[in-house]
Amino acid sequence: MIQSRSHRYGAPRLRPSLTRVVLLIFGLTIGILSLAIYLASNALIDRVVRDQATKEARILSELVFAGLYGSMRAGWSPSEIGAVVARARSGVEGAEIDLVRSEHVAALFGDTAQARRLRQTSPEIARVLSSGKEEVWEDSETVHLVYPFVAAAECLGCHTNVAAGQVNGVVQMALPLAPLKRPLSAAFSGVIQVVAVVTLLLLSVQFLINRRFLVRPLMQLTSRILHVQRTGTLAHRKPAVDEPLMFLELQLLAQSFDALLEKLSLAQDQLREQSERDDLTGLLNRRAFNHCIALELTRAKRYARSLVLFVLDLDDFKIINDSYGHAAGDAVLCRCAELLEENLRENDSIARIGGDELVILAPEMDQKGAVAFKGKLRQLLEQTEILHEGSSLRVSASVGMALFPWDGETPQRLLRRADASMYEEKRQKKLEPGAGTP
Ligand SMILES: Nc1nc2c(ncn2[C@@H]2O[C@H](COP(=O)(O)OP(=O)(O)OP(=O)(O)O)[C@@H](O)[C@H]2O)c(=O)[nH]1
Numbered sequence: 001m002i003q004s005r006s007h008r009y010g011a012p013r014l015r016p017s018l019t020r021v022v023l024l025i026f027g028l029t030i031g032i033l034s035l036a037i038y039l040a041s042n043a044l045i046d047r048v049v050r051d052q053a054t055k056e057a058r059i060l061s062e063l064v065f066a067g068l069y070g071s072m073r074a075g076w077s078p079s080e081i082g083a084v085v086a087r088a089r090s091g092v093e094g095a096e097i098d099l100v101r102s103e104h105v106a107a108l109f110g111d112t113a114q115a116r117r118l119r120q121t122s123p124e125i126a127r128v129l130s131s132g133k134e135e136v137w138e139d140s141e142t143v144h145l146v147y148p149f150v151a152a153a154e155c156l157g158c159h160t161n162v163a164a165g166q167v168n169g170v171v172q173m174a175l176p177l178a179p180l181k182r183p184l185s186a187a188f189s190g191v192i193q194v195v196a197v198v199t200l201l202l203l204s205v206q207f208l209i210n211r212r213f214l215v216r217p218l219m220q221l222t223s224r225i226l227h228v229q230r231t232g233t234l235a236h237r238k239p240a241v242d243e244p245l246m247f248l249e250l251q252l253l254a255q256s257f258d259a260l261l262e263k264l265s266l267a268q269d270q271l272r273e274q275s276e277r278d279d280l281t282g283l284l285n286r287r288a289f290n291h292c293i294a295l296e297l298t299r300a301k302r303y304a305r306s307l308v309l310f311v312l313d314l315d316d317f318k319i320i321n322d323s324y325g326h327a328a329g330d331a332v333l334c335r336c337a338e339l340l341e342e343n344l345r346e347n348d349s350i351a352r353i354g355g356d357e358l359v360i361l362a363p364e365m366d367q368k369g370a371v372a373f374k375g376k377l378r379q380l381l382e383q384t385e386i387l388h389e390g391s392s393l394r395v396s397a398s399v400g401m402a403l404f405p406w407d408g409e410t411p412q413r414l415l416r417r418a419d420a421s422m423y424e425e426k427r428q429k430k431l432e433p434g435a436g437t438p
Contacts, residue, residue, distance in 0.1 A: 041188040053143035061147035094176040101169040213246035234265035278352040281337035289351035293411045307404040308370040311418040312397045314356040398426040
């Protein structure tokens with residue numbers, strides 16, 4: 001038993017279409033690409049901005065130190081120190097800058113409440129005051145730097161209670177990252193937008209190419225296959241795909257499909273031919289005859305025309321088989337078929353429906369013509385000498401006939417009637433050799 005194999009592939013509705021998959025891939029590609037560019041650029045901006053902020057903080061601290069040192073050498077005043085710090089603050093947006101004296105400098109020149117608080121609460125300031133090494137640290141929004149002011153030999157003239165190399169104080173700086181980040185982020189977001197638009201354009205072009213040159217031909221091929229499957233018609237079909245084929249693989253697929261259908265069509269034609277023909281005589285077989293009589297009857301009914309069915313059965317055919325062999329019997333059957341076929345009109349049909357039983361369908365033949373034709377058929381067979389391997393064989397046939405619409409209106413009735421009249425003739429012949437109704 002032949003089983004359908006389509007179940008192997010599952011229900012088609014459970015599978016996504018190629019278009020959807022391609023769209024999904026494109027969507028994911030754009031999403032992932034944008035996210036990757038966004039994350040990478042953010043990390044890059046963050047790193048660059050932090051490095052830049054650290055450098056700026058260090059330069060600013062050195063500038064503050066240089067400013068203070070200069071004003072001290074020129075005979076400083078507290079208001080000038082404040083001005084130096086204020087100038088440094090105004091140079092960088094959002095910067096916080098504090099000066100913190102060491103305890104011995106504070107003891108000598110005084111202190112501010114803010115500086116005291118920082119000295120006491122900030123561990124970083126305490127460490128730098130004692131180590132003399134700058135400290136830098138970062139949090140999410142800010143870069144912090146504590147820069148030491150180390151006493152030089154020339155400072156000792158005023159800073160009488162410290163030694164050279166000791167830390168006189170620190171400048172603490174907190175530089176916000178946001179002002180540095182802003183222009184870079186704007187530049188990068190412009191780049192990301194351009195990349196996203198270009199990517200979208202490229203993917204759209206690719207999508208359209210796929211749709212036009214891959215999906216459409218595939219869908220057309222599928223619809224042709226479905227058409228063949230639905231109608232079972234292999235002949236007179238269109239080519240597998242009308243679409244222009246851009247891809248080699250699709251072209252091969254379409255060509256293979258066409259070649260396969262070509263072969264199947266030929267095989268189908270041969271099978272149909274074989275299934276409708278009698279192997280020995282090449283006449284229509286019983287199956288084809290059933291189809292043929294049904295068709296002719298429908299036509300005769302529709303156009304109100306007559307139709308005659310003749311049934312011929314060879315007389316004592318068994319004797320030929322028994323006397324001359326089966327091959328001789330076959331030769332007789334073939335010759336009779338040939339002879340009858342040659343004498344039919346174009347619209348008539350002839351079939352072999354049994355061992356030595358032949359039928360003829362003659363559309364549009366009236367009663368008078370039928371009687372005459374019946375006599376002609378009988379005569380034709382009786383007058384023909386069939387030569388087989390040096391023997392001369394002669395045959396006769398009993399012929400029965402039935403006329404539509406007078407003898408019946410269905411194939412069964414007509415066949416029964418024609419059979420009955422053929423057997424009646426055969427019976428008469430047996431009772432009285434040489435007899436036979438014209
Ligand atoms: N050679 C040959 N013989 C066949 C074929 N088919 C059937 N037969 C023989 O044809 C004969 C038909 O015999 P019947 O129709 O029964 O009898 P008959 O000898 O013709 O006698 P009546 O019909 O009574 O005149 C049988 O001997 C079958 O074996 C065939 O394809 N080739």
